[in-house]
Amino acid sequence: MAYAYLFKYIIIGDTGVGKSCLLLQFTDKRFQPVHDLTIGVEFGARMITIDGKQIKLQIWDTAGQESFRSITRSYYRGAAGALLVYDITRRDTFNHLTTWLEDARQHSNSNMVIMLIGNKSDLESRREVKKEEGEAFAREHGLIFMETSAKTASNVEEAFINTAKEIYEKIQEGVFDINNEANGIKIGPQHAATNATHAGSLFLRLAAQTGPLAHSLTLSSCPAET
């Protein structure tokens, strides 16, 4: 299927936080409680629509194990978006976020959009990390934030799609040089000739109206969040 853009995503975070499950839920709409450990990196792809444009997400689901860290870093290059995942029922996975973030910033391009995800929101009774803590961390480091459940699929779509929206917005603003493949964005076959002239899009206008608070607005208006 033809697409206007292709975005490369990476999913990073401690082992067992549900990275592969998030991917599976997003690409296959199913949940698999028992999962093999990811070796190196696995892949998934899905088409989404933003602003009437088909966008293909090419997702690199990296291994979370510490011993794979030096290898998975190699995969960061050329990612336009990152989902940084922790487990709300395990504080240590939240504590490691700074390290992950440093790693990600160091090994990928500076414009990469990072979405912080507190996964396993269905396990409210075992929660160790408050939602406010996640929000605070995200605010402090300039990330987007969401709590998700790969099991119930709550917010999973939104997490992937909102990241794409942010990337798309950055393209429209000219922050991303779409001709530089190192940014993790590729122009699709159908779109190549026209993309440069179509900067003033509906989405951009909407984004301009709502301003920088667009994301928090999106977040709080999500029914699953309230």
Place this chain on the structure above:
Amino acid sequence: MSDKDDIETPVVTEAAPILEDENCEPAKNSGSLDLSAKPESKSEPVVSTRKRPEFKHSSDLETSEVLPVQASEAAGKEAVSKDVPQTGWGYWGSWGKSLLSSASATVATVGQGISNVIERAETSLGIPSPSDISTEVQYAAGETNAKESENSSPVSGPFGVFSTISTAVQSTGKSVISGGLDALEFIGKKTMDVIAEGDPGFKRTKGLMNRTSTLSQVLREVKEKEELWTSNEVTIETDKKTHYGLLFDEFQGLSHLEALEMLSRESEIKVKSILNSLSGEELETLKLELEQLKEAFSLAEFCEEEEEETKGDEDFTKEITELFSQLHVSSKPEKLARARNTAYEWISTSLAKPLEKKEEGEKQLEAEEAEQISNSSIEDIHAFAIRSLAELTACSIELFHKIAALVLHGRKQEVSAIERSRALSQMTVLLCKELSSLSKEFTTCLTTAGASNSASYIQDAFQLLLPVLEISLIENKTELPEA
């Protein structure tokens, strides 16, 4: 200039009458189903399981200056619809820098081999698509121009394919030849011709490993070209199902290749910096060891075991598992074996009937007879064949990628890098052979191009593992300093 012309011109002009003949009487070429039959003329025959021939720097490669002229001539001749939008081609130059390098030009040709060539052969048969062709001219011309400034490369490849096919299209005109059998016979023959005559990739693929471009990048571009086709030219339903490049990507072959390339590149950089930091005896010792590793990392077995016959189902699984265990990495080639066995199961159940029928049809060789064969079943086989090859190749690349990750991941090694090299060489040979024999099983509708391309991909993935093993050798030395 003139001697270069002599070399280049036949592709454009002399090929035309031959192709026209074939187009007029495709049904009479009963022998054309024997896909191993070599076109008597010109180029080297394509033997799928062989190690790919070496890149030769002969004068016939230095033809770039001639091409712009031909491109414009051809464009004038062939471009039926000149108003085809430039979409899709404009970006080749921009983020496909790789395409401007000579290495990628040859790679692109290889990549086009299975799907594009077959599809263009199909197109030339049934539904000629002028925009495809004119787009191709634009591509060829654009690439040539870009190339000219670099003054470096053989573009005769893509262009040769184009001109051969477009001539066929021209002569076929808009007539639609019905009957799946005819089509398949013709595709087989046509593809062989096209590959042998117009695809220098088979002679020049050495350029693949030139790191100025990456294989996955080029393959991705080829695939995107296919995506463009499918979005613009969806005339036949089966079209979508038979694009090798798209399917290869669907099975995540491209992604694994890209990931493997990343690991390979990083290992290569590390090896280089380590070599730079060493001196004297230490450096010499290491160089020697790396040299030995490289030697073990060869595909010499290809020629020696050429005659070995196809093995049974269990043998492949057993063999690949055994080789895998020699690598001492904590992973198993189950996915690959499963994909492979599925393909063979499908063949044994579904392919038997159409095959018999087809042989009959061959003997009788009448259009009526051909028409009795269900069109869809042949298309199914075709689609399944392409799909199986794409899947198996993707699984193989995935396997190599996982091996790279696990080799780099393993802290201590129970097995030397050289031993791993040997096992990997054997595995590469085994996989290429397996793909070749699978494609032989599909001879009704597949050309050897399939196996040949798949083999190219696998062998390239194999080469990407060398730096990985080099770094693992070095790291192992530093961790266990007994030597």
